[in-house]
Amino acid sequence: MEKQLKILKYSDLSKLIEKFRSQGYPVLAPVRKGKVVEIEQVQSLDEIALDVLLSTQSAKKAAFPKVEKVLEYTLEKSGTKQFPVDPADYKETILFGVRPCDASGFKSLDAIFGEEPKDQFYLEKKGKSTIISFSCPVADEYCFCTSVGGGPGNTAGSDLQFTGISKEEILVEILTEKGEKLAATFADLLTDAGKDIDKSKFLADVKVVFDVDGVVEKTTASFNNTALWLEQSLRCIGCGACAFVCPTCACFDFQDEQNTKKGVRLRLWDSCGFSLFTLHTSGHNPREVQSQRWRQRIMHKFAYMPEQLHVVGCEGCGRCSRACPVDMNIKEHLTAIGEKVIV
Amino acid sequence: MDQQNIYQPYLMEIEKITEEAPMVKTFRLKFKNEEEGNNFSFHTGQFGEYSVFGEGEVTFCVASPHTRKGYIECTFREAGRVTSELASLNEGDTIGFRGPYGNIFPIDDWKGKSLLFIAGGIALPPMRSVIWSCLDKRDQFKDITILYGAKSVADLVYKDELAEWKERPDVKLVTTVDPGGETPDWKGEVGFVPTILDRMTPISENTIAIVCGPPVMIKFTFPILEKYGFADGQVYTTLENRMKCGLGKCGRCNVGKVFVCKDGPVFTRTQLKELPDEY
Numbered sequence: 259m260e261k262q263l264k265i266l267k268y269s270d271l272s273k274l275i276e277k278f279r280s281q282g283y284p285v286l287a288p289v290r291k292g293k294v295v296e297i298e299q300v301q302s303l304d305e306i307a308l309d310v311l312l313s314t315q316s317a318k319k320a321a322f323p324k325v326e327k328v329l330e331y332t333l334e335k336s337g338t339k340q341f342p343v344d345p346a347d348y349k350e351t352i353l354f355g356v357r358p359c360d361a362s363g364f365k366s367l368d369a370i371f372g373e374e375p376k377d378q379f380y381l382e383k384k385g386k387s388t389i390i391s392f393s394c395p396v397a398d399e400y401c402f403c404t405s406v407g408g409g410p411g412n413t414a415g416s417d418l419q420f421t422g423i424s425k426e427e428i429l430v431e432i433l434t435e436k437g438e439k440l441a442a443t444f445a446d447l448l449t450d451a452g453k454d455i456d457k458s459k460f461l462a463d464v465k466v467v468f469d470v471d472g473v474v475e476k477t478t479a480s481f482n483n484t485a486l487w488l489e490q491s492l493r494c495i496g497c498g499a500c501a502f503v504c505p506t507c508a509c510f511d512f513q514d515e516q517n518t519k520k521g522v523r524l525r526l527w528d529s530c531g532f533s534l535f536t537l538h539t540s541g542h543n544p545r546e547v548q549s550q551r552w553r554q555r556i557m558h559k560f561a562y563m564p565e566q567l568h569v570v571g572c573e574g575c576g577r578c579s580r581a582c583p584v585d586m587n588i589k590e591h592l593t594a595i596g597e598k599v600i601v
Numbered sequence: 602m603d604q605q606n607i608y609q610p611y612l613m614e615i616e617k618i619t620e621e622a623p624m625v626k627t628f629r630l631k632f633k634n635e636e637e638g639n640n641f642s643f644h645t646g647q648f649g650e651y652s653v654f655g656e657g658e659v660t661f662c663v664a665s666p667h668t669r670k671g672y673i674e675c676t677f678r679e680a681g682r683v684t685s686e687l688a689s690l691n692e693g694d695t696i697g698f699r700g701p702y703g704n705i706f707p708i709d710d711w712k713g714k715s716l717l718f719i720a721g722g723i724a725l726p727p728m729r730s731v732i733w734s735c736l737d738k739r740d741q742f743k744d745i746t747i748l749y750g751a752k753s754v755a756d757l758v759y760k761d762e763l764a765e766w767k768e769r770p771d772v773k774l775v776t777t778v779d780p781g782g783e784t785p786d787w788k789g790e791v792g793f794v795p796t797i798l799d800r801m802t803p804i805s806e807n808t809i810a811i812v813c814g815p816p817v818m819i820k821f822t823f824p825i826l827e828k829y830g831f832a833d834g835q836v837y838t839t840l841e842n843r844m845k846c847g848l849g850k851c852g853r854c855n856v857g858k859v860f861v862c863k864d865g866p867v868f869t870r871t872q873l874k875e876l877p878d879e880y
Contacts, residue, residue, distance in 0.1 A: 328606065328608040328609070329606075329608065329609060329610075331654050333654065333655070337612075337614075337633070337695045338612060338654055338695040338697075339612075340609065340610075340612060340697075342606070342609070343606060343609070344605065344606075345605050345606055346605065370850055371850065373849065373850075375607045375848055376607070377607060377850060378605045378606065378607070379606070379608075481857060481877045482877070508850065508852065509851060509852030509853065510845065510846070510850070510851050510852070511845055511851070512608070512657060512658060512845055512846075513657065514652075514654060514655050514656060514657050516654065516655040521654055521655050523608070523652075523654075523657075525608070528845075528851070528852070528853075530852060530853070535843075535853050536842065536843050536853050536854075537843060538841075538842075538843055539680045539681040539684075540680070542816070544842060544856070544879045544880050545879065550879070554855075557857075558852070558855075561858070562855070562857070562858040565858060566858060
């Protein structure tokens with residue numbers, strides 16, 4: 259559909275959240291929790307941390323929660339019984355105030371979970387989420403969205419995008435039919451915007467640092483470049499923090515929890531950085547050392563996903579670098595692959 | 602099974618338990634829901650996720666042939682958390698099963714050819730499904746030869762079936778145990794699988810070789826096959842890697858860009874050579 263432009267007053271944001279709440283929509287938005295900013299359910303505008311550069315965790319948990327029940331069963335003398343866990347049991351939800359990199363991060367998850375056989379736990383939640391992103395007026399040294407095809411005002415993956423254009427006014431871009439449907443519920447707060455608003459004036463300046471096609475090409479050819487992966491990962495302690503904050507990482511584990519009578523099977527986030535991730539019962543491990551696990555991380559995102567799912571598994575949000583306890587910086591590593599590797 | 606929930610297993614009743622060897626058991630599993638059982642089909646080479654509720658899931662092949670309907674079988678060695686729990690269960694108990702997953706042995710393409718099965722230890726189960734599927738259509742193939750080795754006589758699995766194959770005039774069965782693993786009344790060969798294979802001087806012409814076994818056996822068996830002129834496309838094997846979902850999503854069984862669960866577990870040696878060293 260053709261994009262529509264509207265104006266919303268900052269002073270009406272509070273009313274907007276109230277409207278969503280009164281219509282029964284759960285609203286997920288960035289919330290300060292001590293030193294971290296989580297994406298959590300909110301009741302009103304004053305809970306929302308709209309001024310933060312980026313939430314600590316990505317927005318992916320809206321459709322791919324950290325912990326999710328996929329099975330429920332009882333243990334009885336007469337035999338185990340299962341009770342259906344319905345993936346469709348999820349309310350239409352509004353994801354509010356996330357950044358463009360989070361909104362576009364869903365395209366990687368869409369590709370992984372949308373492949374046959376489809377994962378309805380993810381697809382139902384994603385399908386029922388309407389995403390209102392806020393473009394980025396500022397960026398920091400970890401951001402590199404523009405190097406992987408995104409940008410501070412990238413609208414891919416968003417249903418609506420808000421951009422502050424003055425102290426009083428927000429430019430509202432209505433981008434999808436889902437966004438249009440939601441916007442209709444607060445049409446009274448919107449006025450028409452002129453066509454001549456130059457959104458780019460209000461966006462952060464994020465310099466392109468590498469050519470993503472080159473990085474993809476070089477990564478794809480570098481499986482056997484042992485020295486490269488070793489050099490890049492010498493510092494890595496395999497803590498998995500990078501995967502847990504990443505908007506596109508989709509690897510998961512299953513664990514059962516039960517008492518004597520009943521139990522659940524849970525799906526939980528996992529990380530290819532952990533040595534246990536691929537360990538066989540025999541003791542054999544196909545990815546025995548950290549450099550092989552780092553290679554998997556980079557190759558999955560920059561070689562296997564582009565080739566098989568036609569999407570680069572990175573949004574340039576820089577969260578992995580911010581979260582890394584040993585200061586590994588993915589922007590620098592990717593730049594190095596682009597510059598140093600000879601194909 | 603709920604088509605919406607791809608992680609929901611079928612409930613299976615353990616109908617029969619066979620003690621195969623020390624720490625090795627075979628379960629015959631029956632669908633608790635008859636309709637699910639009637640609608641279920643698989644092909645030889647495929648695998649599934651077997652679950653002990655409360656402990657989790659474990660990956661094995663379906664060890665029974667796809668030509669036998671109404672049940673599936675799995676053979677496993679007690680090795681980790683879930684298999685230990687499995688081993689403690691009794692006939693009549695319930696477990697879960699998700700599957701079938703993965704690709705298949707293209708036995709229809711092998712019509713008119715001779716088949717050489719080479720298996721070691723606990724790797725006979727994935728091959729047993731293929732062997733019986735082929736024996737059930739015996740007239741479609743030329744010579745069928747089975748070479749099976751284990752550490753010791755006690756470690757040989759499917760002893761009844763080995764005896765049956767031994768008796769069959771249309772199957773050539775060679776069994777061997779590692780040096781030191783023989784008993785006084787052992788009538789089979791003594792020696793490692795590759796050594797015995799070499800002694801058998803296999804004929805590669807119009808023959809498919811199917812090799813399943815521990816990595817070290819495979820490593821030394823391939824050169825012997827090569828010595829007798831087996832081209833890479835004539836040699837099949839199965840890979841195993843740690844898995845959780847079995848559906849190409851959880852992200853751990855990949856070898857380079859190839860998912861063992863989805864693109865495998867059956868590979869020709871040609872395909873194997875194209876894979877990076879990550880299995």
